[in-house]
Amino acid sequence: MEAMREHEVIGVDRGKLKSAPFRVVNADFLRTKEIDSILDSTQPDWLINCAALANLEECEEYPDRARILNTEMPRELATVCAQRNIKFIHISTDAVFDGAKASAYTEDDEPNPLGVYSQTKLDGERAALESNPNVIVARVNFFGWSLSNRRSLGEFFVNNLSEGKNVNGFTDVIFCPMWVNHLARTLIAMLEKNLHGLYHVVGAQAMSKYQFGVEVARKFGLRESLIEPKSVEGSGLTAPRSHNLWLSIHKLSTDLGREIPAFSTGLDGFYTQFQQGYPQKIRSYQQ
Numbered sequence: 001m002e003a004m005r006e007h008e009v010i011g012v013d014r015g016k017l018k019s020a021p022f023r024v025v026n027a028d029f030l031r032t033k034e035i036d037s038i039l040d041s042t043q044p045d046w047l048i049n050c051a052a053l054a055n056l057e058e059c060e061e062y063p064d065r066a067r068i069l070n071t072e073m074p075r076e077l078a079t080v081c082a083q084r085n086i087k088f089i090h091i092s093t094d095a096v097f098d099g100a101k102a103s104a105y106t107e108d109d110e111p112n113p114l115g116v117y118s119q120t121k122l123d124g125e126r127a128a129l130e131s132n133p134n135v136i137v138a139r140v141n142f143f144g145w146s147l148s149n150r151r152s153l154g155e156f157f158v159n160n161l162s163e164g165k166n167v168n169g170f171t172d173v174i175f176c177p178m179w180v181n182h183l184a185r186t187l188i189a190m191l192e193k194n195l196h197g198l199y200h201v202v203g204a205q206a207m208s209k210y211q212f213g214v215e216v217a218r219k220f221g222l223r224e225s226l227i228e229p230k231s232v233e234g235s236g237l238t239a240p241r242s243h244n245l246w247l248s249i250h251k252l253s254t255d256l257g258r259e260i261p262a263f264s265t266g267l268d269g270f271y272t273q274f275q276q277g278y279p280q281k282i283r284s285y286q287q
Ligand SMILES: NC(=O)c1ccc[n+]([C@@H]2O[C@H](COP(=O)([O-])OP(=O)(O)OC[C@H]3O[C@@H](n4cnc5c(N)ncnc54)[C@H](OP(=O)(O)O)[C@@H]3O)[C@@H](O)[C@H]2O)c1
Pocket: 013, 014, 015, 016, 027, 028, 029, 030, 031, 049, 050, 051, 052, 053, 054, 055, 069, 091, 092, 093, 094, 095, 121, 140, 141, 142, 143, 151
């Protein structure tokens, strides 16, 4: 939606979007080999691959599905886009790192994936980079409003705190959350600038998941005391998680020639959308 002001947007979806304000093509990448026919019928200039098996626990449970979606599909998309001269962005993850570094990770740091999700995503990055010299591989972390209303960490805190529920906030997981609209704008700017290669495309500020929850609570006027500072260890999550996902955005801001927006600006945007009924609006696209 962020791109619709200046571009024609076509979404690929496996059946959820019934009344989106842009054209939608249906495809299930686990079942179909339709990439060529989708590109024939849509003729895009740019392609941004957001599809993935992105639930860490599901990846541990279904490693074959994770490999197909997170590794083989990016390889195929990168190859086809190179053949057709379509500029391609593949979305990857901050979680390729094991978190052992005490400072910010750069694009030159060696990844060390801890689980099936991060291993298959790293393999997908490498497959895309090998198959297409012009690909942009963007390691992201973002928050925003989602179709399900419960996909992002921002929604998790807003939903639970609004209902007066106690939640855990991990004090020992550091990350760099970026408002998804800032992410979309940044990706478009990268395409317009004709960048290529591997980039960290995350927020400008590193913080713990607990701190993030507190910031969200304060912005939305919710009770931050409901957030209990906890360690991720012993939280019951089965897939391993890295403790430090602080990623440097120096390469990105240098190559774009501009600053990456501050976290507070993104949080303001997330809150303004809430006030304007944006969460309900995007959920209505499913009806
Ligand atoms: N959220 C974050 O902060 C974060 C952090 C690091 C990396 N990422 C990356 O960002 C991307 C988006 O992740 P997300 O967090 O937004 O997760 P998500 O909501 O699970 O998004 C994954 C998307 O892939 C689609 N998909 C899954 N299986 C498919 C299939 N068989 N055929 C067609 N489409 C399929 C999903 O469609 P359905 O809606 O139908 O399931 C969904 O739209 C992923 O590449 C992920 O690795 C996200």
